[in-house]
Amino acid sequence: MAVDLMAVVPRHSHGWRVPRYHDTQSECAFFVADPGAQPELWHRYLDGARAVYRHFGVEHALEYDVVADGRSTALFFVALDAMGEPVAGVRVQGPYTAARQAHALIEWEGHPGAEELRLMLADRIPEGVVEAKGAWVARAAGKRAELSAALSRTVLHGARLLGARYGFATVASFAVGRHQACGAVLAEHIPPVPYPDERYRTVPLWWDTLTYPERAERSQRSLVRAEQHMLGIPAAGSTDAPHGRGEGVEGRGGYGR
Structure with missing residues (x-):
């Protein structure tokens, strides 16, 4: 069943006409906002x-007390069901003006690859870098795989909305494939880190x-x-490149340079 976008938006919220789009795969409405403009x-x-983070025992990685005021978040996406x-x-941070602003450098601090990751960020900042953080899908959601793919696409939407060329995120290694399907590229030469704890091998994606x-x-x-059209984002280059397979790896001087 298609979502009635007007029915699910919180009308009593300040400025309730929030930019949104309908994800045809999950049948959910995705809303895009600045935390200060849409506190509810x-x-x-x-x-x-x-x-969700509490369920997996990694609530500390959310850094709730740090991010709750919304000041570090430029935009966030939230999906509402029917x-x-x-x-x-x-949520999306940036665009960054210096590599040190990226949360990923905290995750790699003291680990191999930290300097290489800093250089990758610094190389791309002149063209715009935003970082996606705090991604989650509700445990009871009916179409978790579709929602996960939709979240991956939000990195591209967030970058475009904020005027940046690059989207960046750190993810558990088991999730890399789903993001590659959406065009993400693994920085393969950066060794994974045990973040937020030893159960995970976290890697950087672009x-x-x-x-x-x-x-x-x-x-x-x-x-x-389709989603960017609904958000009013102009087309950026051709989306008719042949035979995309959702695979890719990246070196410092490779992909996107």
């Missing part, structure tokens, strides 16, 4: 994130808003294009 939606995002319940979300179609699966390219 922001707290619904935070509550969902805290519940009943108006939050089922997924992610999305290039100009060249992602060369790597993204055809279906994901179509969804990115």
Whole structure:
């Protein structure tokens, strides 16, 4: 069943006409906002994130007390189902003006690859870098795989909305494939780190808003294009690159340079 976007938006929220789009795969409405402009939606995002992170015993990685005021978040995305319940979300930081602003450098501090990662960030900052953090999908959500793919696409949307070329995130290694399907590229030469704890092997991924179609699966390219059209984002380059397979690795001087 398609979501009635007007039915699920919180009308009593300040400025309730929030930019949004309908994800045809998860059948959810994705809302995009600045935390300060949409405090109710922001707290619904935070509550969902805290519940999921707490379930997995990694609530400390959310850094709730640090991010709750919204000041470090430029934009956030929250998905509401047909009943108006939050089922997924992610927040975006940036665009950065210096590599040291990236949270990823805290994650790699004291580990091999920290300096290489800093250089990768510094190389790309002149063209714009945003970082996606705090991604979550509700445990009870009916279409978790589709929501996970939709969250990956939000990195491209967030970068475009904030005027940056590159989206960046650190993810558990088991999730790399789903992001590659959306055009993300693994920085393969950066060794993974045990973050937020020893159960995880966390790795860095890059999305290039100009060249992602060369790597993204055809279906994901179509969804990115449709969602950005609904958000009023102008097309950026061709999305008709042939035979995207959702695979890629990156070196410092390679992808996107």
